[in-house]
Each structure stands twice: as C-alpha cells, then as structure tokens.
Amino acid sequence: IRLMYYEKRVDSRTIYVGHRPCPDTEAFIPSKFCDNRIVSSKYTVWNFLPKNLFEQFRRIANFYFLIIFLVQVIVDTPTSPVTSGLPLFFVITVTAIKQGYEDWLRHKADNEVNKYPVTVLEDGRSVKKESEKIKVGDVVEVVEDETFPCDLILLQSSREDGTCFVTTASLDGESNHKTHYTVPDTEKDLQALPATIECEQPQPDLYKHYLAFLSLGPENLLLKGATLKNTKKIYGVAVYTGMETKMALNYQGKSQKRSAVEKSINAFLLVYLCILISKAVVCTTLKYVWQSKEGQDEPWYNQKTQKEKDTNMYLKMFTDFLSFMVLFNFIIPVSMYVTVEMQKFLGSFFITWDKDFFDPEIQEGALVNTSDLNEELGQVEYVFTDKTGTLTQNNMEFIECCIDGFQYKHRDTRSELDGFTVTDGPVNKLQQKKEELFLRALCLCHTVQVKEAGSEVLADQVDGIDGLLLPQPEEERGFIASSPDEIALVRGAMEYGFTFLGLESKSMKIKNRENNIEEYKLLHVLNFDPVRRRMSVIVQTKSGETLLFCKGADSSIFPRVRPEEVDRIRMHVERNATEGYRTLCVAYKQLSAEEYAVADTGLREARLALQDREQKLMAMYNQVETGMSLIGATAVEDRLQEEAAETMEALQGAGMKVWVLTGDKMETAKSTCYACRLFQRGTELLELTVRTLEDGRLKREEKLLELLRDYHRRAVQDAPPVKAGVTRSWSTANQDYGFIIDGATLSLVMNPPREADASQYRSLFLQICQNCTAVLCCRMAPLQKAQIVKMVKNSKGSPITLSIGDGANDVSMILEAHVGIGIKGKEGRQAVRNSDYAIPKLKHLKKLLLAHGHLYYVRIAHLVQYFFYKNLCFILPQFLYQFFCGYSQQPLYDAAYLTMYNICFTSMPILAYSLLEQHISMEILLDNAALYREIANNAMLRWRPFLYWTVLGIFQGLLFFFGVRFLFSNPALQDNGQVFGNWSYGTIVFTVLVFTVTLKLALDTRHWTWINHFVIWGSLAFYVFFSFFWGGIIWPFLKQQRLYFVFANMLSSVSAWLVIIILILLSLLPEILLVVLRKPRGPHSRQVYLFLPFPF
C-alpha cells in the first residue's frame, strides 16, 4: 500500500515504514534523517572550555576586564595582572561552574530521555533498544503509560476500534484524554507492511501538524512527550525523531528580557567609563607637563632603564595612558556583575519560598522562570490582564438558558432536579420538541470526554484536573474537557434530564429524559477556534438524519441564522451578558444527503491539504456553518477570582493602569470590570466599539476619528493638568475615565484604510488610554492582545508593562510584555511555561508586585548605586595620589587590598543587604499601595540619586585622601619618633575607606537581622584580621614585602587611630545630617521618609 498522496516537493520527506522499499516505487533510497537523540545541552566535555569562554567573553563587561588584564600582562603597569586577573578568573570560573552544572543537568535529562528503553519491531522480531537509536521509519511499540519516544504515526492499536488515548499533560498541560486513530485500512500484519509516508519537514507549531497524507491527519500523529493512556499497546512508525520532533522544535529559546535597572547600570557604566578615561587623560597630560621641567623626569637617584629610554615617546605616552587606565580600572567593578547576578539568583528564591503564594488547591506555590526581572516587578506601570481564568475563576456554572425566546431559570440544581419546571413560557408540544432539540444540541455539540468511573484512568487523572471534577453522587461521572464552559453546558443539560454517556467508536451516546439511550454517529467535529469563535459537530441519528449543531458567541452565530429568529434571543443574551454571564448561542441545521456529501468531501480535502490547510479548513467551516436555525442561548456564570476586586483596587492604588484584554463580549467583560471595581460608579465610560461607530451619516473611519477627537478632548484636554513630575493621573479627586474598545475597532485604529491616518489615530488612542483609569479591550484575538501591549510598551516614556494570563491565548501578550505572569490555571500550562513568573491565583499578584517587587527594586537599586559609590571613593584617593608622586602610576594601596576590596572586604554586607533589606515591612507595603508609586519611573536609579551618590563618593574620597595627607605633613607619627612611609599612608586611607563604606551601608540598613549583623561586623573583623595576617608574615614567593607589619605599626600609633576615627565620622556626618533634616512632616509622609535612605 502506498499511504500517500504523491507529489514530490522539496520540503517534504518520504518515510519507508519498517525500512522496506515500496514495491511500486523507485529504488529504496535510505534517506538521511537525524537520529532520535535529544540534545538540549549546549556543551560537551571537549568543547565546554573554549565554547563557554567564548560565550562569556562576548559579554561587554567581561571583555573589558579581559582587555584590562591583557594590558596588564603586556604593558609595564603599576598593578600586577593578578589584581584584575584574579577577580576576572573568579567571575569566569563561577559562571562557568554554574553554566556547566546547568548543562550537566540538561545532559542528565537528555540521557534519561535518550537511554529510555523502547521496543522496536525489526524483521518481525521485537528488539529492545535505547530510545536514541530509533530511526525514522522504525516501527515502535509503546505500552500503556509510556511516553512516546518520538513523533509516531499510529499504525495499530490494541483497542478494537483502532483508537488510542493520549494525554499531552507534559506538552501543554492539558490533561484530558485525546483520541487518536490508526491509519485506516492497515493490515494487521505490520511486519510485511510495505508503505511509504510522505510528510512535511518538521514544523515547530505544537498545534499544527502538517502531515500530508492521503488519509492521515493530526489525529493519526502521536507526539513525542505525550503519554499513552487507557490503551494497552500501540504500534507506530517514527516520522520525526530527535531534534526534529515537535517537542524539541518547541523548546527553542524565547528572547531574553532585559530589565530597566540593567539599562540604568549601563548608563552609569558609561559615565564611569568617561570618568575613568578622563582621569587617565588628565594624568597622562599632567605627567608630560611635569616631566618637561628640568630634572624631574629622570633625577640622578631614579634613572630609567635602557628599555625605557629606547621607547618611542608616543608609544610611551600611550602605554602611560593604558597604565593609568589599569590603575583606575577598579572604578568599574567586575564584582558588581557577580553581586547583581547573585542577588537576582538568590533573591528569586524568596518568591518561590513564599508560603502566601502557596495554593492548597493545586498544591503548588509560585514559580520563577527567570530571575532577571525581579526588580521589574517593582516598576510596573501598565497591567494587562486576561479576563477568563485570570480575573474570573474559569469555574463555570450553568445558570440559565433560553430556548426559542423563553427563559429557563435554573435554580438550586444540586438539591432538586426539577429545574426545568421553572419556566416563564407555555409548555406545549412544540415547545417540548424545541427544548429537547436544544438539550440534545448541548449534549452533542462539544468535545467533552466522559471519565470512565472506577477504572484506573480515574486515579491518574485526579491530580491533574481535580478542579474540574465535581462530585457526582448519583452517578460516578466526571467530564474532562479543555474548556470548562463545555463541561458546564453538558452538566447543565444533565440537570435537565439529558445525560451524555460518552463517545465510543465514533458514536455518541446520550440518555434522554425517558432514560432511553440515544446513539449518534459522530461524523465531523468542526473545532473551536478563537477567530471563528464557534464550534460545530455533524452527527447522524439512528434514523439516518444528518444534523449539524453549532454553538458559539452571539456575534458569530447571529449572522449565520435566520434573522427573524435572532431578535427573540438577542434580548436574553444581552441581559445575561450585562449580568456578567458568559453566553453562547446554539443553532442547528439539518443536512440533506447531498449537502452532507459536499461538506464531507470538502472537509476531508481541506484537512489533507498540504498548503494553506488552515485557510482551506476555515473556508470550509464557514461554508458549512451557514443557514442554520437558532434554537437558544445559554448563560454560564464565571465567578470572580478570590480577592480579584481587592487586588485590582490595590494595583490601581499603586498607580498602575489596568487594562483588561479579553476575547469575551463587551457586556460580559464590562460587568466583570464593574465587579472587579476597575470601573466604578463614578467612572465615565468612553466607548469605542462597532456599535458606537454605526452612524448613518458618516463612514466608519470618519466616525472613528470624530469619536477619538471627542474622547481626547474630554479625557486629555479638559482633564486638570497633572502635577509636574507625577505622570500618573490616578487620583480620587479627578473624574475617572474608563475606556472600552473592541477588537474590530482596534484593528481599524491600528490599520486604518488610509495608511496616512495611522499615526494620528494611534497617538489619539494612546493619549486617551493613558488618561483613563482602566481600559477594557474586548473581542480581542490573541495577536491583538500582543499588539496592544507592544503599542503601550513602545509609547512615550516606554512604560514598564506586565501581562498576566492563564491560557494559551495569553501567551503572545505574556511574551510581549516586560514582565509576563502566568496563572497556574485550568487552561493548561502554556501560559506558565512562557511566563517569567507563575503564580497560582490572581490575588497573589498584589503581594508579588507591592511587596516583593517593591523590595527587590529598592534592594537592587541601592546595590547598584552603592557599588558605584564605593568604587568611586576607593579609586579617587589613588587618583589624587598621582599628583603627589610625579604622575608615576604609583598605586596608593597594596595589590592585596586592591584585589580584595571588592571581593572580600565590602562585598558581603551589600549582598546581605540586597537580599534581606525591608526598609518598610511587607505588611505596610501591602496595606499602603500608594507606597509603590514612590519608586515609580525608576526613581532610585535616575540621574539625581546617581549624582547624589557620586557627589557623596567624591566628597568622601577627597576627605580620605586629604585628611591623611595633612596628617602626613609630619610623618613622625609614633611615640618613638619613627616615621611612616607610603604604604602606611595607603593603609590608613584604606582602613578609613573600608570602615566608612561599610558603616555607610549600616546606616542605610533599616532591617537588621542577625545575618546583617554577622556580615557587617564580620567583614570589618575580617579586614582587620586579614591585614594583620597579610602583614604578619614574610611571604615566600613574593617579590616585595611592602606591607610587612605596616598595619600593626599603624595601630600602634595614636595619631593614626585619631585620624581614622575623625575621618570616618566626618564622612558620615553629612549623611546623618540629611537624614535628620529630611525629618518627615506628618504621619503619612513618615512612611515615605522611612523608605529612602537618601534624598532626591
């Protein structure tokens, strides 16, 4: 048999089942496919070192330090290469170890997958093999509960009906069982099956399977990573292996997000680089000016070496410049990168550890997928949230339905099963028939599966979908579906007497009110998709009638039914929608045999199309789903998430603008917004929807422009001017505006018919939105959500955006926003997988942003500023010393101090601070959302605070140097008349420096845990201990013993003690003074005061 439809194309592959040539094709050509090895690891043992080093030195900072190191090695520089080589080596090693470890984990994971034993049919025998040895074309045997080792075409199943059940929980989190079918007409004898399969080259899209087959579709393809369920054994032929499987193709990385703090760091780095270069230039220039004076360059006591004399003057100048660069290079600290990375990495654990994020229902806490964005959580200005599953629980309950214009209220269904008796319409024969048709439609038109009670299937599904599984005491019956709406509907129908019993061998069984089993043959399922917003089934009754049932959003159903039926139902739908229910309309159509034949072939052909399958299917669906008659509508309630309103209120109080982006209809979304208090009673709603654009006189575009201008006038121009510096207009005093736009109008705004208007529309739209408290975008396609996020993200001031969602349709906006948050909801794991942070519930967002985000931001901002500050006052004395040593690049500090300053003496306190600091306690942060606004717009890393820290660093550096300079105007500082030399000078300056910067941090610390105490006092003690140790021994293998007993001698001098004390005190005095002078005014500002350790 040839299972394919032959059309030689470049981007398709031919697979010979069982590697047997097909009798009627040309000679068997064993084509080269990749083997079934999964390689997610980046390195091997051999290429780890070169590859990893190459990757690391691609980072600009590392490269800069490498250059400095090389300069030190090549040029005769003041400090030995060790001083910069050691920290660099340390950083590179730590990073390499971390990456190596991660890669080792990946290797382990790979091996686990690759070495997994599988059974392959070879020449009629079953052979055990390692998973990685599977070749394309192998026939693989998979037993129950095993995962598929590669992408397989299902050839044979142990089930009678040639189906098998599969769960893709590990691929997309959907734990429902999906039915897959064997290739029709395959003989039982797999050993001798000569067949070739032609399919497309691998595609990464998890939900598109372009399998070009005469009669094969996605339902025949079993994906690697999915698990076989409820089926004893299957045989399948490998079509995609190894890195070409869908799973592997999908794991290819997402783009990296960079935080605003990192941008600030880079800006500051640039400033410091300028300072560094200008220092080096100044020193080089002055050196040559100084040397030009007679006798200064080469006095008799200090002759140059022959080599120096021979060097070209300009080359000498250049190397002098490089030497100065090297001398001052510590101003840009290597260790800052390490500390920032460590802070982010370790800090993110606090999110995972937080027990407030633990949800007992799903037994899971928060998940951190990236630690790079911790501080960004404290900077969010726009929150884009999905509605269903995010604001609401996605826990659907059938509320009422409306059949043929009569409302059927469904009251307290649990206790009494007589819900249907409450009707407001006449109950006659005709009505009865309509009712039953409606309920049958509900029972048939879905993709729900029945959980087989009592079987072991139940047991292993419990953990995944227990949220959906409601206890059914009368009948042990559970439903599984990818959409909770469907379950609610099926369950609703059950309450009214029609029970869906399950799908077996393509036939659906329902039990009607008379407890008779009705059987329908399922012919086609026209799947739901968010663009079409409806789904249909085509079934055949026992009597041979072919029926099409369709359910979907009102907007997508109404145009496809007879208009006279619409009005009766529309009223109900709209009323339900305003009450916040999700509404669906149900329609049906009877297909004649000819009609069905046309539809059947059309659908089959479209499904097998090699090209543009999507479009063809869509066209076919649209063609089939016409001319239906409307039966009724349903209303399903989706309850709000716990504390949704409180959370939204807190976010708005924190100055964030909340935009709701939903695919739902406007009325439903609007009522949810009211329920969440996003819109309040006083909020003036500005609507921009298809309905408001309907105007007899004007064209849609003109009306749109008119409305935009009108809204712009109201929301932007007439609004009282916001205070300078406060860009957020949130205030209780002002008139609040809410803005509503729908998908169709949005696409008109984004892509107007005339391209020229685009920018005008967009800027008007954006300005309106920015002045509104809340914005609701309804009827959004997933891509439109991302479009909106992108538009806001790129608007003026590039505000920080956050997207939160739970479903696959939110992935695009989660990826687009600066911070993407996934909710571990019911719609699978796609959102969680693509998010940066995942939380179990919406209510956790409040703590995540207001407490964790705020603290992380303050911590990291302080960390960055402090690092620049401490290195500025470290290097400034060394710079000033050049003026006193003939610009000879003589270092002020000993090499050990130069090296250890950033690594040991001052690194731990700031790391502890940046992990533990809580300048305001979490409770206060959560209670006063407004505190979040104090750090808005990167407040602590703007130029003003940066200038403040820089000035502080310069002040202290000057003080350290000149304080000791005046002391050394008489270097006889000991009571025995002996004198101190240059190393004593440097050691005194360094001691003052270490103590001052550590105490400065101690002053900034508002939250002293024992760790802070330990680390701060420990660092100082370590410094003293180290200095004694370093100066206490004549070090072998060291060329110079510069510091021998220098520290001890320094401590024996009273003057040195006195100068150290007074300099430390004097450097910290302005700081203390400022803190006191900025004494708060009133209790409210007290909290604000508490929070900033420095003024603006």
Place this chain on the structure above:
Amino acid sequence: MMASSYSAKEEDGHHSGSAGLGGAAIRTRKPDNTAFKQQRLPAWQPILTAGTVLPAFFIIGLIFIPIGIGLYVTSNNIKEFEIDYTGTDMSSPCFNCSQSFSWNSTTPCKCVLFFSLDQPFESNVFMYYGLSNFYQNHRRYVKSRDDSQLNGDQRSLKEPSKECEPYRTNENKPIAPCGAIANSMFNDTLDLFYIDPNGTKTQILLIKKGIAWWTDKHVKFRNPGGSNPNLTAAFIETAKPVNWHKPVYELDIDSENNGFINEDFIVWMRTAALPTFRKLYRIIQKKNNMTPTLPRGSYSLEVTYNYPVRSFEGRKRMILSTISWMGGKNPFLGIAYITVGSICFFLGVVLLFIHHKYGNRNNSSDVPN
C-alpha cells in the same frame, strides 16, 4: 531553558506515577514556613531621628572638643627646630659644597652651620633629616628593590630581581643592595655641637639605634650568611651600589648595625609617602632629670656634604624635635578635632532649635504631601 522544561516534565511524570500507585502520596510542594524563607527573621529596625541623633551630636561635640584641645596643646608643646642646609643661597655656608659637587671627588666637602635654640629641649630629642622635592614615591623608584635580597636570600644576592634595573649589576657583578632606593641612600653626615657661652664646643652624643622599625631591623632585613660575623665574606662577589662610596659591609663598624641591618639604611629603604618628607636620623637621649637634653644656647651643625639635590631643585633640612604620645609636631589633628567637635555641637544646637520650633507643630498638622 530546556532544562527547566525537562524538569517540569519529570515532575509531571512523577506526579502521575505516584498518583497511580496510591493517589494519596502526592508530594506536597508547600514551602517551608521558616522565618528566613518567609523573610520574617527577627530584625532590629533602627530609625535615625532627631531624638537619637541630637544627643549623639552633643556627645560627639563634648568629647571631640576636649580631645582636640588636648591634641592642640600637646602639639604646641612639642619643640621643633628646623634648619635648611641645602646651600642654594650665596650666603649659606654650604653654598660651596652644593656648587662644587662631583660624584668622583674623594675628599668630602664639609660645611658648618651655626644656630641657636631659644628654648631648651627637655625630653629626648629626635634628629631628622628632611628632603623636599624628592620623589621617593615615584613608581619606578618604589619598586626598584629586592626584598628577598635584603632578607638575606643567597640566590637573590647573586641574582637580584629584575625590578632593580638599571641598578642591578655593575661590571657583571650583582649589586648588593640592588635598586634605585638603595643606590640613592642619604649619605650626608650630620654632627651636632653645643657651643658653651664661653665658646667651647662639645659634641652631642647622637644615638643611631632605635631609629628603624623593630620588625624591619630584626625580621625583614637580614644579612646574607645568617649570623656569620664576617660580612665581607658574605658579600663577596657583589658590587657596591654605583653611587656609594663604601660597600654595604662597611656602613658601620658595629656588626649589629652593619650590612643590610644598618638602621640608616633600613630607614632610607622605607619609602616616604610624599615628595617632601623627613626621616629619623639620630636620637639624643636625655641624660638626667636635672639638665635639659638640649639646653638653650648656640649650636653648630657640621655637615659632611655628600648628597646632591641641586639637580632636581631639592632641599635638605635638619630637624630637631621632641616627641609626644601622638608623635611629632602636627597641629592638624588638634584643629580637626576642635573643628569637627564644634560643628557637631553647633549642629546639635541648630537641630534642637529646629526640632523644638517645628517638630511639635508638625505633629498636630498632618498635611500629607
């Protein structure tokens, strides 16, 4: 990236497996409720307020001002006498010596300076020589030494460090001690005479021990060959520094002060921090409690002028100074302490004023900003 995805998968696998076995054995991933993990470690939360800082200011003021006054008085009580003997002036007795300096001259040039002390120096007097515009802290100079050679290492004696260039070898023999610092050792000889009112000159005993750091003298600097008293043999096959008149083993006749452990040499080897510096030269010890160490009157300083400074416009000084517990004369510390103490006290007063005037009013009027 992929690792995390895989681990997620593992969890799923584990999950369903355990559920399949018993259903109840679901591993709970509830975070530990420890103070550290929940960021609830007990913490001390100090807040700097006027209430805490004000007393601190006053206390600092009250402590620092007396210390400052004490320091200032101590520094003022230190007697110091300084005389410049460079001989740049025509009128200076050392003018001739400074002008006619030549490296090759074998006969030392001597000059005598007369001075008088207005006040007697009561306690031990320390004699310093001071140099100006002499860059002992120049990088090329600072590193031009070999500490292991100075520590008595035989290998370094024969093979001095490269850092010593161009003072490493002379006529193919290693220089001991090598390097620019050693080579430029200060070699003026200063002798001090007291001139009685009746005109008789008495030489004042200058002690040359105890001028170097104890650790330098006893640990850091060692002669090669250990305790072998025959230094000449120890330094055989080495050359003297180019500018020296005598080899290193002839610096002193006292074997405890000869060779590398010569204290003058050790003092010189501790490079000064600034281009204007002083180094301890000799100590004049107090004889008894009755007479001052240096009584009021006339003195003469006899200089054996060996050290040229004219070429780099340097200056040479001789300093006589008494010493207090805080070292030599330096009013800086006293002034600094008095100033800082006063500032703190003043700030304390101002803050108290502000606190009193505005502090109370603000408590009643809560105007949120």
